[in-house]
Amino acid sequence: MKPILLQGHERSITQIKYNREGDLLFSVAKDPIANVWYSVNGERLGTYTGHTGAVWCVDADWDTKNVLTGSADNSCRLWDCENVWYSVNGERLGTYTGHTGAVWCVDADWDTKNVLTGSADNSCRLWDCETGKQLALLETSSAVRTCGFDFSGNIIMFSTDKQMGYQCFLNYFDLRDPQQIEDNQPYQSVPCNESKITSAVWGPLGEFVIAGHENGEINQYSAKSGEILKTAKEHTKQINDIQSSVDLTMLISASKDCTAKLFDSTSLEHIKTFKTERPVNSAAISPIMDHVVMGGGQEAMEVTTTSTRIGKFEARFFHAAYEEEFGRVKGHFGPINCVAFHPDGKSYSSGGEDGYVRIHYFDPHYFDFELEA
Amino acid sequence: MRDTDNMEAEMEYDDGEEPSFSDPEDFVDESDQELLGDVLRDKPQEADGIDSVVKMSHLCRYMSISDEWEAPEKQPFKDFGNLRHWLEDPDCRDQYSVIYDSGERTGIFANDVKEPIEVEERARWTETYVRWSPKGTYLATFHQRGIALWGGEKFKQIQRFSHQGVQLIDFSPCERYVVTFSPLMDTKDDPQAIIIWDVLTGQKKRGFHCESSAHWPIFKWSPDGKFFARMTQDTLSIYETPSMGLLDKKSLRINGIKDFSWSPGDNIIAFWVPEDKDIPARVTLMQLPSRNEIRVRNLFNVVDCKLHWQKNGDYLCVKVDRTPKGTQGVVTNFEIFRMREKQVPVDVVEMKESIIAFAWEPNGSKFAVLHGESPRINVSFYHVKNNGKIDLIKMFDKQQANSIFWSPQGQFLVLAGLRSMNGALAFVDTSDCTMMNIAEHYMASDVEWDPTGRYVVTSVSWWSHKVDNAFWLWTFQGRLLQKTNKERFCQLLWRPRPPSLLTQEQIKLIKKDLKKYSKIFEQKDRLSQSKASKELVDKRRSMMEDYRKYRERTIDMYNEQKPLRLELRGGVDTDELDSNVDDWEEETIEFFINEEIIPIGDL
Numbered sequence: 001m002k003p004i005l006l007q008g009h010e011r012s013i014t015q016i017k018y019n020r021e022g023d024l025l026f027s028v029a030k031d032p033i034a035n036v037w038y039s040v041n042g043e044r045l046g047t048y049t050g051h052t053g054a055v056w057c058v059d060a061d062w063d064t065k066n067v068l069t070g071s072a073d074n075s076c077r078l079w080d081c082e083n084v085w086y087s088v089n090g091e092r093l094g095t096y097t098g099h100t101g102a103v104w105c106v107d108a109d110w111d112t113k114n115v116l117t118g119s120a121d122n123s124c125r126l127w128d129c130e131t132g133k134q135l136a137l138l139e140t141s142s143a144v145r146t147c148g149f150d151f152s153g154n155i156i157m158f159s160t161d162k163q164m165g166y167q168c169f170l171n172y173f174d175l176r177d178p179q180q181i182e183d184n185q186p187y188q189s190v191p192c193n194e195s196k197i198t199s200a201v202w203g204p205l206g207e208f209v210i211a212g213h214e215n216g217e218i219n220q221y222s223a224k225s226g227e228i229l230k231t232a233k234e235h236t237k238q239i240n241d242i243q244s245s246v247d248l249t250m251l252i253s254a255s256k257d258c259t260a261k262l263f264d265s266t267s268l269e270h271i272k273t274f275k276t277e278r279p280v281n282s283a284a285i286s287p288i289m290d291h292v293v294m295g296g297g298q299e300a301m302e303v304t305t306t307s308t309r310i311g312k313f314e315a316r317f318f319h320a321a322y323e324e325e326f327g328r329v330k331g332h333f334g335p336i337n338c339v340a341f342h343p344d345g346k347s348y349s350s351g352g353e354d355g356y357v358r359i360h361y362f363d364p365h366y367f368d369f370e371l372e373a
Numbered sequence: 374m375r376d377t378d379n380m381e382a383e384m385e386y387d388d389g390e391e392p393s394f395s396d397p398e399d400f401v402d403e404s405d406q407e408l409l410g411d412v413l414r415d416k417p418q419e420a421d422g423i424d425s426v427v428k429m430s431h432l433c434r435y436m437s438i439s440d441e442w443e444a445p446e447k448q449p450f451k452d453f454g455n456l457r458h459w460l461e462d463p464d465c466r467d468q469y470s471v472i473y474d475s476g477e478r479t480g481i482f483a484n485d486v487k488e489p490i491e492v493e494e495r496a497r498w499t500e501t502y503v504r505w506s507p508k509g510t511y512l513a514t515f516h517q518r519g520i521a522l523w524g525g526e527k528f529k530q531i532q533r534f535s536h537q538g539v540q541l542i543d544f545s546p547c548e549r550y551v552v553t554f555s556p557l558m559d560t561k562d563d564p565q566a567i568i569i570w571d572v573l574t575g576q577k578k579r580g581f582h583c584e585s586s587a588h589w590p591i592f593k594w595s596p597d598g599k600f601f602a603r604m605t606q607d608t609l610s611i612y613e614t615p616s617m618g619l620l621d622k623k624s625l626r627i628n629g630i631k632d633f634s635w636s637p638g639d640n641i642i643a644f645w646v647p648e649d650k651d652i653p654a655r656v657t658l659m660q661l662p663s664r665n666e667i668r669v670r671n672l673f674n675v676v677d678c679k680l681h682w683q684k685n686g687d688y689l690c691v692k693v694d695r696t697p698k699g700t701q702g703v704v705t706n707f708e709i710f711r712m713r714e715k716q717v718p719v720d721v722v723e724m725k726e727s728i729i730a731f732a733w734e735p736n737g738s739k740f741a742v743l744h745g746e747s748p749r750i751n752v753s754f755y756h757v758k759n760n761g762k763i764d765l766i767k768m769f770d771k772q773q774a775n776s777i778f779w780s781p782q783g784q785f786l787v788l789a790g791l792r793s794m795n796g797a798l799a800f801v802d803t804s805d806c807t808m809m810n811i812a813e814h815y816m817a818s819d820v821e822w823d824p825t826g827r828y829v830v831t832s833v834s835w836w837s838h839k840v841d842n843a844f845w846l847w848t849f850q851g852r853l854l855q856k857t858n859k860e861r862f863c864q865l866l867w868r869p870r871p872p873s874l875l876t877q878e879q880i881k882l883i884k885k886d887l888k889k890y891s892k893i894f895e896q897k898d899r900l901s902q903s904k905a906s907k908e909l910v911d912k913r914r915s916m917m918e919d920y921r922k923y924r925e926r927t928i929d930m931y932n933e934q935k936p937l938r939l940e941l942r943g944g945v946d947t948d949e950l951d952s953n954v955d956d957w958e959e960e961t962i963e964f965f966i967n968e969e970i971i972p973i974g975d976l
Contacts, residue, residue, distance in 0.1 A: 110942060152941035205937055247948075249927045264927065271923065277841070277858050290920070321920035322913050372910055 003331055004042030006357040013351030015338050022343040027357045039342065039349070042359055105146050109153030114175070116156050118144025124158045126175070136181040138173065141166040146199060150206030151248075155223055157209050159197040168196035170211065170221055188226035198239050203265055204248035210265060212239025212253055220268055230268040234261050237279075240296075245285040246343060252292055254283040260294050262320065274318040274325075282338045288345030289367070290320040295350050297335025315339060315350045315360075319371055326371060331358055456510050458526040459483075459868065464897075467823045468492060468868040470503050470512060471844070473859040475835055479503060481512070481528065481868075484828060484846070486854060487905060493528050502864055506544045506551075508871040509824075511572070513542055513551070520553055522572065534570045534577075543590035547598035548572060550614065554586050567591060569601075569617065579617040593633070595640045596686070600661055602642065604633055609644065611661065620662055632678065636712065638686020641667070643710075645678045645691070654678070656691050658710070658717065668710065668717040676703055684735035687713055688757060692731060707731075707742075709757060720763050722755065732777040734784070739766070739803055741777050741786060750774060752788055754806055767806035773797035782826030785809075785849045789820050792837060800829075800851030810851025816841060824870040828854075835861040 011030035018025055018039070025039040037043065105118040114135065115127040120143040126136040140160045147158035155174050162168040171186040180187055195215035202209055208220045208229055216235030219228050237257035244251045244265065254260045260283040262272040274283075280296040297313050313332040318325050334353030341348045347361040455461075459468050466483040473480070480494035499514035506513065511522040511531065519536040523529065538557035544550070551570050559566040559582060566583035569592070570576065581603075583591060592601045592612075600620065602611040610624040633644035640661040648654045654675035658668040672678070674695045681690040689710040694703050707722040729743040729750065738757040745751045753768045774788035774797065784804055790797035796817035800809040814831040816838045821830045832844035842862035846855040873880070883890070939946060 110947065111945070151938070204931075205934060206941060247931055249931055264923075266930070271920075277843075321917045323916075324913075371913060372906075 003329070004359040004361075005331075006037050006042055006359065007355075008037070008357070009355045011355055012334070012353040013337055013355060013357055016340050016349050016351040016357055018340055018342055018349075025349055025357070025359065027351055029351075029355060037357070037359075039347065039359055105144065105148075105158070107148040109149040110151070111153070113153065114149070116147050116149060116158070118147040118158045120144075122160075124156075124171075126156070126181070138171075138181070138184050138186075140169070140171075142168075146197060146211075148200065148202055148209075150202045150223065151204065152206055155206060157200070157202070157223070159192075159200060159211065162192075162196040168192040170197060170200075170209065170226070172209075172223055172226065188223070190221055190226040199242045199253075201242050201244050201251060204244075210242065210251060210268070212242045212255075214238045216255060216257060218242075218253060218263065218268065232263060232268045232270055234270045234273075235259065240280065241282040241338075243282070243284050243340075246287040250285060252283045252285050254280040254294060254296070256280075258296075260292065260318075262292065272320060272323050274323055276316060276325075281336060284339050284341045284348070285320070286341050286345050286348075287343060292318050292320050293339050293341065293348055293350075294318065295336030295339040295352075297332075297353070313352065313354075315348070322371055324371060326369070327366075329360060332356065453529055453531050454525040454527070456524050456531075457871070459509075460870065465825075466490070467825060467828075467870070469821075469823075469830070470505070470864075470866050470868070471859060472499070472502060472863040472865075473835075473842070473861055475861040476501065476863055479514075484823065487901075488855060489857060501540075503866065504542060504544075505866055505868050506548045507546050507869055508548050509869040510548055510871075512868075513544075515539060515542075520551070522551075532572060532575050534568070534575065536565075536568055541586060541589045543592065543594075545594045545598040545601070545614075546596055549598055550578070550601075552590065552592055552601075554583060554589065554591070556586070559583070571615075578615075593635055595635050595661065596637050597640065600640065602633070602635070604630055604644075609633060609642075611642075613662070621664075625664070632680060634680045634682060636686035636689070637682050637684055639712075641686070641712075643680050643682075643689055643691075645672075645680070648673075648675060656680075656708070658689070668719075670708060670710075670719055672708070674698060679731075681731055681733060683733040683738075683740075687711075687738065688733065690731065690733065690740065692728065703727075709763060711757070718761070720757075720761065722763055726751070729775055730777050732779055732786075734779055734786075734803065735781050737783040739783075741779070741788075741803070743772070743774055743777060743788070752777075754803055766803070769808070772799065774799065776820065778820045778822060778829070780822050780826035780829075780849055781824055785826065787820055787822075787829055787851075789817065789831070791820070792816070792818055796831070796833075798831065798851070800847075800849070802850075812847075812851055812853065814845050819865070821865060821867055823867045830865055830867075832862065832865050835863050 006025075006027065009027065009029035013027060013029045016025060016027045023039055025037045027037065107116050113128070116124065117127070118124045122140045122142060122144070124138040124140060124144045124147060125134055126138075127133065128135055138158075142163045143161045144158050145161050147156065149156055154176055155172060157170060157172050159170045160166070160168060168191070170190040170192060172188040173180050173186050175181070177187070179185075192213065195213040195217060197211045198214050200209055200211040203220070206223060208222050210218060210220055212218050216233070216237050216239060218232040218235070218239065220230040221227070222229050235253065235255040235257050237255055239253050239255050241254040242251055249265055250262060250271070251265050252260055252262050256279040258276050258279055260274045260280045261270060262274075262285070263270055274292060274294060276294065276296065278296050280294050282296070283292060283294045285292050293315055295315050313335055314328040314330050315332075315336060316325055317327040317329075329350075332350065332352035332354055333356075336350050336352045338351040339348065347359060349357060349359045351357045462483065464485070466485055468481055468483050471480045471482060472478070476499070478494065478496055479498040481492040482489040483492050500517060501515045503515070504513045505511070506522075511524045512528065514521050514523065517538065519539050520534045520542055521530055522532040524531050534551065534553060536553045536555050538555040539553045540556065541554040543552040545552075549572055551572055552567060553570065554567050556566065564580040564582040567581040569578045569581075571578055592603050594601045598614060600611055600613050602609060604610075607626060607628050607630060608624045609627050609630055611620045612618060613620050627644065627646060629646045629649055630644055631647055633642055635642055642659045642661060643656060644659070645656045646654060653671045653673050655672060656670045656678065657666050659665065660667050670691075672693055672695070674697055676694040676696055678694070679692040681692065683689070689712060691708040691710070693706045693708055695706065696703055705724045705728050707724065709720045709722065711718050711720070724742065724744060726744040727746060729745070731740065731742050733740045740755050740757070742753045742755070743750060744753065749770070750772045751768055751770045752772050752774065754766045756764045756766050758764060772788060773790040773794050775794055776789045776791055778787045778789060780786060784802065786801050786803060788799040788801065796814040798812045798814060798817070798820075800812070801807070802809050814833070816833050817831045818834045818837040819832045821832070822828070823830075827849055829847045829849060830844050831847065833841050835842045842860070843856055843858040844862060844865050845853060846857070847853050875883075935948065938948065
């Protein structure tokens with residue numbers, strides 16, 4: 001494996017995302033730029049400059065026409081991707097202005113008609129992707145932490161933080177009913193009494209949202225009634241990240257309790273556990289092999305007390321069926337914040353606290369490798 | 374895992390336990406010379422020829438002795454099984470105790486190369502920490518009410534000693550007696566700060582006052598357990614067992630005595646006295662019980678001395694810090710006493726740098742010294758030869774070390790930079806002074822050799838560092854075998870082994886036939902390896918089968934749901950990356966990959 005080192009950020013990486021075809025890799029960090037890289041050789045194709053605050057999240061729509069970024073500079077921006085092969089200008093298509101606080105999350109529906117953003121200014125906003133017009137402003141009592149469109153793009157969910165005396169809520173809006181938007185009345189608002197939601201993804205068919213909580217619980221919230229359909233109390237500490245498999249049938253949760261766990265999305269049956277000695281920040285499921293990759297490390301505060309020679313900042317590969325670690329990839333000088341598999345499963349990337357993104361293409365050996373069985 | 378909370382109830386010490394009415398043979402006089410201070414103005418000393426002293430208030434006890442003698446009730450025999458059971462392990466695995474969960478859990482494990490085998494594990498087995506007895510027979514645990522001893526195959530409770538607020542304990546080398554200290558219990562009349570107990574009967578043998586527990590153990594034992602001694606201001610008091618009375622009924626007056634220690638091999642005490650006016654400082658070796666001074670060594674301009682005995686008592690090293698006349702600085706000498714030679718000759722080794730650590734090779738005649746000042750720390754190896762010379766065998770410089778750990782069998786040692794030196798480790802073979810391996814266990818706080826000298830454990834204790842608490846197992850050559858993480862791991866202690874029952878001749882014979890035995894052991898190892906492999910392979914096979922079945926079910930469901938997905942996305946198929954081929958445009962692009970310049974040579 002010859003890793004490709006992407007040096008384009010000056011501060012820690014917050015998120016990395018492949019586009020659906022996998023030829024492009026987007027990276028965003030606490031510095032106010034978003035970068036797009038050609039994933040086959042790490043050539044930087046463009047930079048999306050314009051944000052003035054940390055960029056927390058990025059997503060590309062399903063046929064990579066557009067890229068969305070959400071930032072702490074209170075804006076969410078849409079960028080045109082189409083010309084990225086020919087020009088390195090990262091021509092900016094538009095900006096969604098309106099937020100007055102850091103944008104924590106962004107999502108686009110599956111054919112990029114609408115954009116949803118959630119912000120620390122206590123609002124969730126819906127935008128028309130093409131015109132940039134704000135379609136809806138949904139005010140909340142506290143910062144919006146996660147948001148997303150369901151599989152069909154008709155229903156949106158977002159969760160609010162537990163702050164200033166307000167609880168954490170999970171809200172559902174049906175976009176086909178304008179009355180809900182006008183009255184700022186979600187058809188369903190689910191209070192989360194004990195522990196706030198830290199990460200959430202939609203289920204495979206839009207019937208429920210799977211949310212990870214600060215106390216380590218994972219709950220399935222029905223999109224119809226809002227009630228908890230299933231619960232998994234397997235983790236003992238905060239869930240840091242939840243990612244779905246490419247077919248949305250499984251999900252992997254990365255937790256501060258030093259493990260990552262594999263669940264069935266529909267039944268929330270706990271299938272596998274992968275144990276390490278450090279908190280896990282992010283985990284991903286390989287699209288083609290029975291492998292999972294995990295990244296983590298210590299919390300930023302404690303980083304200075306760890307010897308870098310120990311190499312705890314490694315991406316670790318586990319066999320999904322045997323739960324055994326079979327490989328590690330060193331290289332990061334700080335905790336790994338985000339890992340992602342290329343959609344074709346032939347490479348993976350990791351973004352770290354050190355500000356670097358590393359793309360690794362697997363050796364042929366990786367695909368033949370088998371643990372004795 | 375058993376909850377030992379109930380033990381608290383069991384610990385109820387029968388107060389007001391009367392001495393049995395019949396006069397047992399070893400009846401111990403309970404009063405101490407200090408008791409009488411307020412009863413008699415002139416404290417009668419045992420040295421004054423008084424045989425035993427009885428307090429008036431105790432007199433009534435003797436008055437009320439019944440004329441009829443009742444035989445004491447026969448106690449049912451408590452069978453604890455074979456207290457040496459762990460030595461019979463067919464694979465000769467040594468045990469170690471592990472305290473983790475910040476003290477909540479204590480476990481006993483057997484050391485196996487593959488992974489530790491749990492023997493016993495209990496919650497709240499001890500309230501603070503644990504100690505093994507010197508020959509490994511007992512595990513001592515600490516509780517508010519006192520000490521409990523556990524042993525045998527199932528670690529049953531064998532004995533308990535009621536000493537409220539106990540903080541420290543010490544065993545006699547023969548394991549017959551245990552000494553406990555508590556700061557709570559002392560009263561003027563009834564010395565209870567330090568108590569000496571008989572392990573087998575559980576009886577309290579004698580109590581003592583104690584001013585300060587700073588240098589524990591206060592009482593030091595002779596190697597055969599016949600004597601124990603302590604030092605107070607200008608006094609050395611030596612007691613004998615089993616009477617617990619002063620040897621020759623009097624303490625020794627040694628003006629200015631600063632420190633003493635027993636030889637680990639013989640009943641000899643070494644002590645030193647600093648300079649007094651024009652009498653130089655001196656180190657004295659005294660034979661017990663005769664109290665003959667077999668050697669006295671005068672030392673000049675002494676600032677401080679430290680006594681280091683070699684494990685068998687073959688040598689004594691006195692580290693002397695001196696300020697030579699006319700200088701300001703402090704230099705260090707090692708005065709090496711050759712105990713096995715006539716007249717105990719003394720050789721001096723001068724050290725140029727300040728000393729960080731010193732350690733004798735157990736069972737051998739080498740010693741290692743760490744000297745210098747960070748960052749330039751050096752280690753020197755010396756050999757005390759028979760011909761009266763002490764040779765410097767080798768010196769390594771630029772070491773990251775602040776402690777020396779010899780293997781209990783000698784020859785091998787580990788140099789460790791613990792705590793502030795981040796856990797640097799060096800494994801040395803002193804037969805030819807080679808570095809076998811240099812390694813690191815980041816933030817290691819402790820190093821413990823197993824009693825056989827085959828394995829070393831380095832650990833990061835939660836008591837000194839709050840993350841990465843774990844213990845690592847290495848071979849004596851420095852090859853890392855295992856890493857065991859334990860949540861809030863605190864302490865690991867190997868269980869000591871009693872001395873071998875084999876004679877020197879038998880050991881020689883075994884060493885001669887070692888090749889034969891090695892073959893048998895290697896075969897055994899290979900068998901167990903392949904057994905482990907087979908187990909692992911079987912386990913994996915069944916895990917994969919289960920996983921495959923699960924995936925099949927899920928994929929079936931996924932395929933069934935396809936119409937739903939199409940419906941949700943208005944008929945557009947997004948299942949595969951290439952599902953939507955119609956929507957694709959094909960473009961051919963050329964881009965620069967590489968440039969290669971090939972010179973065609975001179976034509």
